[in-house]
Amino acid sequence: MNAPVTGTEDLIYTIEGGIAKIVFNRPQARNAMTFAMYDQMASICEGINGDPSVKALIITGAGDKAFASGTDISQFRAFKTAQDALDYEGRIDRVLGTLEGCRVPVIAAIAGACTGGGAGIAACCDIRIGTASARMGFPIARTLGNCLSMSNISRVVALVGPARTKDMIFKARLVEAEEALAIGLLSEIVPDVETLQVRALETAKLVASHAPITLEVTKEAVRRIRRTLSRDEGEELLLRAYMSEDFREGMDAFLNKRAPNWKGK
Template sequence: MSEEVRASTDAGVVTVTLSNPGRRNAITRDMYAELERVLTDAAADRSVRALVLRGADGAFAGGTDIRWLQQIRTGPQGVDYEADMRRVQTRLTDLDVPIVSIVEGACVGGGLVLAALSDIVVCTPSSMFGSPIARTIGNTLSPTSIARLSATFGRHRTAEMLFTARLFTADEALAAGFVNDVVEPDRIEERLAGMLDAIRACAPLTLRSFRILWRRMDAVLGEIEHDDVYREIYGSADFAEGVEAFLGKRRPRFEGL
């Protein structure tokens, strides 16, 4: 199977690897379902001390596989799609252990959201961060995702990222506070191992309390009305044009319709 989510456990650490060769680890519908299952299992296992998210073959994740978005033809279908995204993301935020994202290469779209929902992000110098959907696909982000990006990148940098569709470098992400450290590829495993050792040395219940309280602070964002926005965006001609243009490898012609 070429498109997969691999999970392994070692010394209380669950490592989740996204793999979709040749597509910068774009996340398919089946991959999201498997990711949800893995996260649910990790949440139920009290022996887990941390979870690591990473991508295969020199990339983190290139967002949702656009072939799935091609199936969305109406506003209500877009609402259902966003509900699926929220359910998977909730499985991640429901974890009571620290989440570490190891980013190499592209971290965009849905991949950027996964990193933003993590507690610690370490990347390599070649990493790039962004959500260029306003230029490419013409869909939108959830209130929770926008809020988390604003909190981690800063409101003004997030506005530049979303309104201009530009990608940020590893050094820019570090300066913004989105990334904890930029490490050369040959040192990334050493840096991760040291971080996990430090986590294991801490009181599990204390770390759990931090995650629970942060989750309660974020919960209010889920009350923001959003389905009307999703219906308008995913039911628009611009969204259909964006998906078709992306798959056809051409520039989209957006008309605000």
Template structure:
């Protein structure tokens, strides 16, 4: 693992930390690729019950590291390859069958917003500032990110955000749907929220996440046979039997994700 991404584990909750505070956690191409591998790796780890994605220092992320664009994103072919890496990263977050919360302070711009949109929830503090400056760089924001933005904010707000390239403070981002909750300490709130979710059945959360994400991404995004497999696997699971036993015995269930 590179020094640009730091991992902390706390009682089943993992913190994935963008670790370039000197440049406001700008994301390099190598980091997009590394994060895709990191999140894909969490899928088979039953000890991981939730993930907090945050930035080191005062900012979540100012987005892609534009300083390297002249070398790695100079024409349509390089741009297409770059978007493949970006979409692989956000896709790994979105398809992971575990809850992911973005804990946002300071700037959450462009590619940083792309990362936050892929998470299940976005918790911010009052310093959080959102924006997508693609229109000031003659970049068309990626299709999957536009779909996620649309699902969260509605078409009018999505157009305003993308057309204007403006920045939106935390309170306005909350009203537009970019933020879910405001807290004094977004990281602490995100971890506490995930600890509460960790008491619930992992298979239930994974199934709900898969179906809700598919439905929110538009026609054809949901795979009904895959959704049915998740329903069937939960019905055949030891966790389902444990849930029934715990209910009958009037105790808290002990779910294992199997």
């Protein structure tokens, strides 16, 4: 039977037969992530690192509309200073770094929109399985006018290369499932949500049956091979985006459901 562990209404966590599962449970908000949800996910990964009974982790979103549609925009309302921006990116880097460093294989089961912070979470996972309706990307050049953290840029470039990274972000487009499979954003496509959950569990059980140290050291070796830009290397870039008039305009336009008026300053 499922054993709930530190679950909340917005994020449900269960373990069954050595397979842990996180469900982002805000379907009414397209599973947009609150700061509390980010922190809870990191805490779960830290717990898994100290629990040898857990062999694999599945991350998914409730419903069929979204895996996670990014950070809940209302979380940005309090941004006033440069330190607010740096603290936010530092928090997200810590969370995603903890997810990426989770010792067990992490499988993202993706249905619908996987955008912004949600796509960042997916990029940290080891295996990404999507439905035919899955769409992935970072449409921030069209919506908010902010930027990805240096760590997230590094992860996306490692997955799809620099040219495709710029193409996705410059055009603010979402990559459909078939293209995502072709360029390495997805490992596999299944037809629907029901099949997705079955396939994610099958995959988790398969990797859980293999030598755990082999999986752990391979995962860590791949992480070490990939060069990750540090926050310090991109601090001035983060501040240029988050302290801009365009970011305030993008946030106001998004919350008021209107088109932003970009000024480039």
